[in-house]
Amino acid sequence: MKTPRTVLITGILGQDGSYLADHALRLGQRVVGGIRGELSAERSWRLDHLGITRHIEFVPLDLLNAASIDHAIESTRPDLIFNFAAQSSVGDSFNTPIATAEAGGIGAVRIFEKARTSGNKIRVFQASSSEIFGDITDSQHSEESFFNPKTPYGATKLFAHIMAEAYRASYGTHVSTGILFNHESPLRGINFVTRKITNSLTKVKLGLIEGFSLGNLDARRDWSHAKDFVTAIWDMLALDTPDNFVLASGKLTSVREFVDLAAQALDIELSWEGSGQHERGIDRRTGRAVVTVNPEFYRPYDPAQPLADIRKAQRVLGWQPQHSLQSLVDEMVQFELKQLSPQ
Numbered sequence: 001m002k003t004p005r006t007v008l009i010t011g012i013l014g015q016d017g018s019y020l021a022d023h024a025l026r027l028g029q030r031v032v033g034g035i036r037g038e039l040s041a042e043r044s045w046r047l048d049h050l051g052i053t054r055h056i057e058f059v060p061l062d063l064l065n066a067a068s069i070d071h072a073i074e075s076t077r078p079d080l081i082f083n084f085a086a087q088s089s090v091g092d093s094f095n096t097p098i099a100t101a102e103a104g105g106i107g108a109v110r111i112f113e114k115a116r117t118s119g120n121k122i123r124v125f126q127a128s129s130s131e132i133f134g135d136i137t138d139s140q141h142s143e144e145s146f147f148n149p150k151t152p153y154g155a156t157k158l159f160a161h162i163m164a165e166a167y168r169a170s171y172g173t174h175v176s177t178g179i180l181f182n183h184e185s186p187l188r189g190i191n192f193v194t195r196k197i198t199n200s201l202t203k204v205k206l207g208l209i210e211g212f213s214l215g216n217l218d219a220r221r222d223w224s225h226a227k228d229f230v231t232a233i234w235d236m237l238a239l240d241t242p243d244n245f246v247l248a249s250g251k252l253t254s255v256r257e258f259v260d261l262a263a264q265a266l267d268i269e270l271s272w273e274g275s276g277q278h279e280r281g282i283d284r285r286t287g288r289a290v291v292t293v294n295p296e297f298y299r300p301y302d303p304a305q306p307l308a309d310i311r312k313a314q315r316v317l318g319w320q321p322q323h324s325l326q327s328l329v330d331e332m333v334q335f336e337l338k339q340l341s342p343q
């Protein structure tokens with residue numbers, strides 16, 4: 001592959017887009033961020049945190065608007081496109097199924113279509129999700145497994161995933177996908193459970209709040225560091241043949257266990273009492289319930305996550321994740337302490 005010069009990232013203001021931009025800049029690439037609406041300090045905080053905002057060119061790009069995609073691609077002439085933009089919350093997708101499908105589904109196809117017709121031999125990465133597997137937990141899941149999503153978000157991601165395969169097979173378009181299990185970091189949005197936990201528990205530790213509520217504590221997820229994913233994602237587009245790759249750690253951890261890890265990192269001694277909606281996480285030193293369960297945070301449908309089979313990414317990409325779950329939690333907690341502690 002010729003050395004890529006221009007990298008267009010959709011969703012550059014999100015966690016994955018920010019880390020990918022950082023990675024590409026470190027490799028000396030020209031990075032263009034496609035953004036919907038105006039850039040503001042409130043929206044660019046992740047790029048600001050990484051210290052890279054001023055090294056990025058921004059171009060208007062709205063996945064709901066084909067003309068804006070055409071303009072973004074024609075005016076910047078990317079060699080590589082990383083499509084991270086989407087409505088990325090499974091929980092929110094229950095309330096916004098149409099918007100979720102339009103941006104994450106049709107929006108992705110608009111990117112593939114422009115890449116196909118531009119004549120520039122653009123390589124595309126599409127962010128697929130472990131939500132495309134749905135509720136199947138009987139065995140390890142790989143790129144070849146059966147897909148059976150049941151959430152609006154999962155169904156949308158599967159549509160885009162299959163369209164990526166269709167573009168490869170029908171037109172020879174160079175589209176690779178990453179079937180991404182959960183990936184977290186200090187740059188995660190606060191609406192996702194890991195960041196909600198590290199942020200809220202740190203506030204408890206600092207005396208800023210008395211406690212907080214979660215939904216399904218028994219939900220098990222495969223959590224990795226987002227930084228480990230972007231290196232694999234970058235390497236995917238260096239392959240001559242586009243393909244699909246599962247990225248994950250291969251280990252499942254419950255929400256309750258994640259709370260325990262965050263509590264340990266903050267030196268909070270936590271014990272659990274009760275069950276179901278009455279379960280509570282008690283701070284043993286103060287006797288206070290710092291974690292309670294609120295059914296408001298339950299989902300209408302919360303598929304169990306399968307065990308991931310990551311052998312293909314290891315074999316083909318030579319991928320080896322560098323972060324353990326404990327080091328991820330520690331990093332997130334340190335970030336919260338720095339942000340929230342009085343100066």
Ligand code: GDD
Pocket residue numbers: 088089090091128129130131180181182183191192193194196213214215216217219220221255297298299302
């Ligand atoms: N968000 C949230 N808030 N989730 C909670 C809460 C809460 O208060 N309490 C329990 N949970 C449970 C959810 O029910 C779910 O089972 C689990 O925590 C993880 O929820 P999220 O962090 O919102 O992530 P997700 O698994 O739904 O989706 C993420 O991972 C997918 C890949 O598997 C997102 O990053 C998706 O974009 C991604 O595709």
